[in-house]
Amino acid sequence: MPPPPPSVWAFLTTPTWEHIGIWVAALLTLAVYSFLYADSPVFRVAEHLFVGISAAYGAVIVFHQALKVLVIWPLVALVREGLLALHLHAYALPKPAENVIVDFRLYLLPLPIILGLLIFGRFFRGYEWLSRWPIAFVVGFGAGSVIPVTVQASILEQGKGTIDPFLPQAGEVVAAPDQLGNWLLAAAVLTTLSYFYFSAPHRGWLGRSSRVGVWCLMIAFGASFGNTVMARVALLIGRMQFLLHDWLPLWIPGMGPPGN
Amino acid sequence: MRGRQPTIPSRGAGFLARPPLRLPCLRGEAFLAVALALLLALPCLSDTLPTPTNVQVANDDEELAGDTLRVTWQMPPGAEPAPAAYRVYVGEEPQELKAVEVVEGAETHEAAVKDLEPGGKYYVAVGAVFVPPDAPLTYNPSDPNLVTTPGVQEAVSAPAGPATTIGRWYKPELTNVLLVSLLLCVITLVVLHIARRRDIYIRPIAALQAVEDAIGRATEMGRPILYVSGLGGAGDIATIASMLILGHLAHKTAPYGTRIIVPVADPMVMATEREIVSQSYLHAGHPEAYDPEDIFFVTDSQFGYVTAVAGTMLREKPAVNFFMGYFAAESLVLAETGNLTDTLQIAGTDADNQLPFFVAACDYTLMGEELYAAGAYLSRDPILLAQLKAQDVGKVIVSGVIVVGIILAATTYYVAPMLRPVAEKLLELLTV
Numbered sequence: 001m002p003p004p005p006p007s008v009w010a011f012l013t014t015p016t017w018e019h020i021g022i023w024v025a026a027l028l029t030l031a032v033y034s035f036l037y038a039d040s041p042v043f044r045v046a047e048h049l050f051v052g053i054s055a056a057y058g059a060v061i062v063f064h065q066a067l068k069v070l071v072i073w074p075l076v077a078l079v080r081e082g083l084l085a086l087h088l089h090a091y092a093l094p095k096p097a098e099n100v101i102v103d104f105r106l107y108l109l110p111l112p113i114i115l116g117l118l119i120f121g122r123f124f125r126g127y128e129w130l131s132r133w134p135i136a137f138v139v140g141f142g143a144g145s146v147i148p149v150t151v152q153a154s155i156l157e158q159g160k161g162t163i164d165p166f167l168p169q170a171g172e173v174v175a176a177p178d179q180l181g182n183w184l185l186a187a188a189v190l191t192t193l194s195y196f197y198f199s200a201p202h203r204g205w206l207g208r209s210s211r212v213g214v215w216c217l218m219i220a221f222g223a224s225f226g227n228t229v230m231a232r233v234a235l236l237i238g239r240m241q242f243l244l245h246d247w248l249p250l251w252i253p254g255m256g257p258p259g260n
Numbered sequence: 261m262r263g264r265q266p267t268i269p270s271r272g273a274g275f276l277a278r279p280p281l282r283l284p285c286l287r288g289e290a291f292l293a294v295a296l297a298l299l300l301a302l303p304c305l306s307d308t309l310p311t312p313t314n315v316q317v318a319n320d321d322e323e324l325a326g327d328t329l330r331v332t333w334q335m336p337p338g339a340e341p342a343p344a345a346y347r348v349y350v351g352e353e354p355q356e357l358k359a360v361e362v363v364e365g366a367e368t369h370e371a372a373v374k375d376l377e378p379g380g381k382y383y384v385a386v387g388a389v390f391v392p393p394d395a396p397l398t399y400n401p402s403d404p405n406l407v408t409t410p411g412v413q414e415a416v417s418a419p420a421g422p423a424t425t426i427g428r429w430y431k432p433e434l435t436n437v438l439l440v441s442l443l444l445c446v447i448t449l450v451v452l453h454i455a456r457r458r459d460i461y462i463r464p465i466a467a468l469q470a471v472e473d474a475i476g477r478a479t480e481m482g483r484p485i486l487y488v489s490g491l492g493g494a495g496d497i498a499t500i501a502s503m504l505i506l507g508h509l510a511h512k513t514a515p516y517g518t519r520i521i522v523p524v525a526d527p528m529v530m531a532t533e534r535e536i537v538s539q540s541y542l543h544a545g546h547p548e549a550y551d552p553e554d555i556f557f558v559t560d561s562q563f564g565y566v567t568a569v570a571g572t573m574l575r576e577k578p579a580v581n582f583f584m585g586y587f588a589a590e591s592l593v594l595a596e597t598g599n600l601t602d603t604l605q606i607a608g609t610d611a612d613n614q615l616p617f618f619v620a621a622c623d624y625t626l627m628g629e630e631l632y633a634a635g636a637y638l639s640r641d642p643i644l645l646a647q648l649k650a651q652d653v654g655k656v657i658v659s660g661v662i663v664v665g666i667i668l669a670a671t672t673y674y675v676a677p678m679l680r681p682v683a684e685k686l687l688e689l690l691t692v
Contacts, residue, residue, distance in 0.1 A: 032567070035570065039571065044571065047571045050567050050568075051558055051559050051567065054564035055564070058559060058560045103377075122534075131535070135528070138493070138494045138528055138532075139494055139495055141495055142494065142496055142500065143495065143497060146497055147441055148437050151437050151440045151441050151444070152434070155658055156436060156440065157690075159662050159665065159690050160690035163662060163665035163669050163687060164687060166665075166666055166669035167669035167672060167680075174673070190662065190663070196630070197652055197655055197656075198648055198652055199460075199462070199463070199648075199649055199652040200461070201463050202463060218619075222616065224612075225616035228592075228613070228616070228617075
């Protein structure tokens with residue numbers, strides 16, 4: 001016979017870290033769900049906890065995974081290399097804790113560091129314009145780097161993927177339903193493309209084509225919607241299982257779904 | 261190779277570490293029988309395990325970065341027992357190799373070793389991993405040095421190499437991508453030349469026409485506008501498009517003193533949006549109306565951000581919610597919360613998985629490329645208009661290629677098989 005689950009009294013008198021964790025998680029879950037009724041102090045507590053903890057966690061991650069690895073240790077290595085090159089061995093910094101590869105890229109390190117520091121220009125009156133340089137770099141790089149990827153994925157691959165099914169291997173026979181599917185797919189691609197044509201009014205044949213394109217989009221959206229709703233329901237079930245299986249028996253002994 | 265201490269287990273170490281085999285005092289036939297049994301059992305012992313042979317290592321020419329080596333090997337014909345997996349060892353010295361990858365299956369005889377240093381010289385060895393019959397192979401994928409199957413044995417080849425990793429500046433397979441990109445650039449320049457001389461027509465987009473109404477609604481109600489630019493970084497195309505819309509909104513609302521509240525999930529986006537909004541207020545002649553506190557960083561955690569934005573919606577009671585940019589699973593939470601507060605909502609994203617939720621829960625939605633067109637549509641800037649027009653030309657060309665390709669392929673299949681080489685050539689041109 002399994003031991004009875006601990007009661008509220010047992011929790012209060014002899015709490016364990018596991019039980020405390022379950023209680024905190026359950027109460028925060030309920031606090032967030034209280035939003036479904038209305039905004040309340042309970043929800044606000046959960047909201048601010050969530051935001052505060054996640055922001056702090058993000059800061060710690062950035063420090064350990066970006067600042068330390070990409071800036072601090074490489075900078076230490078760079079200064080060390082410089083001092084050694086000048087034969088100032090007595091002043092050389094200790095070897096960085098992380099394994100830093102010393103090659104030509106290390107000497108380019110000051111560039112991104114300076115670019116990153118320029119963003120702090122926003123805090124100094126009269127020097128706000130300095131922060132535009134890193135912004136321009138990030139935006140320009142982001143926009144430029146995506147061009148080849150887009151050309152590859154959205155133009156060439158899409159075009160090939162639409163034509164390819166019409167050209168099976170020599171001697172291969174395509175079943176009639178598959179042939180129909182290929183033609184429908186091609187029609188959907190072309191009509192949807194016509195919907196995104198902005199240079200002419202959507203009247204006449206272009207209007208009719210774009211209307212068919214919108215229908216194709218909506219059919220795809222419907223399928224995607226249903227698929228995602230299923231995934232969300234699975235998440236809800238997961239939360240309910242946590243509350244009913246893990247939390248409820250902690251404070252009402254014997255409660256919980258059968259078989260718990 | 262980055263930061264690992266190479267070690268290579270000695271061949272058959274587990275077997276050799278056992279206490280020496282002691283033969284009892286046997287005489288005559290009994291001794292012969294035992295000797296024969298040992299002889300037959302010899303192939304099962306670790307010293308006779310088949311070892312990978314003909315290990316070849318070379319730079320992986322498919323990788324531009326020059327950080328990958330391709331390793332191939334063979335097993336002796338009819339080798340028994342068959343290995344459960346192979347373990348690839350790499351190191352800069354032949355006697356200091358470490359396991360970097362486990363390749364499951366006896367039939368796989370090649371592997372790509374990634375994340376090496378470009379220009380580095382590396383030695384490679386391959387170990388055939390044998391596990392006891394019916395024992396599953398267990399190992400830590402993130403640390404191939406840890407193969408944890410009890411009784412595992414390994415026969416490691418002699419080190420091969422060295423091979424040098426070589427980076428490349430040009431990948432010939434992507435020539436078609438380069439040509440299409442150049443073609444689009446040329447089209448953009450030509451259209452820009454035209455756009456500077458005459459007006460360019462852009463068809464009406466309902467969601468963008470509603471932007472003016474939304475500004476009017478917020479102003480009349482005396483309530484703020486909530487502008488959410490999604491989870492994308494400052495370099496994300498959807499975020500850049502979103503910033504253009506935000507700039508237009510700020511320019512339009514500045515004269516009326518309508519607040520725009522912009523909670524942000526990325527510090528760089530916050531800095532960029534503050535810059536854009538302040539410039540818009542300045543150009544509108546109302547720099548004093550700009551309040552940097554209205555554009556604030558929340559957190560980069562997806563659902564932490566959503567929780568905060570949902571709370572802001574309930575407390576600030578904005579007249580209009582804008583969701584423009586890249587969104588993920590949070591889209592429905594945001595749009596539904598906005599719906600609960602009976603707010604006019606205009607959304608736009610290029611994340612096609614999230615579009616259904618915006619279509620269902622928002623009053624107006626900019627779908628995919630409409631988001632990119634928004635900046636040009638709202639600002640009427642010739643450069644942006646030229647880009648939009650060039651994209652349209654590109655779409656016509658792509659549609660034409662698809663139609664020609666389909667006609668060619670269908671003709672090949674249904675009518676004229678002799679056209680197959682032409683159709684295949686066209687497909688080859690589109691292949692990356």
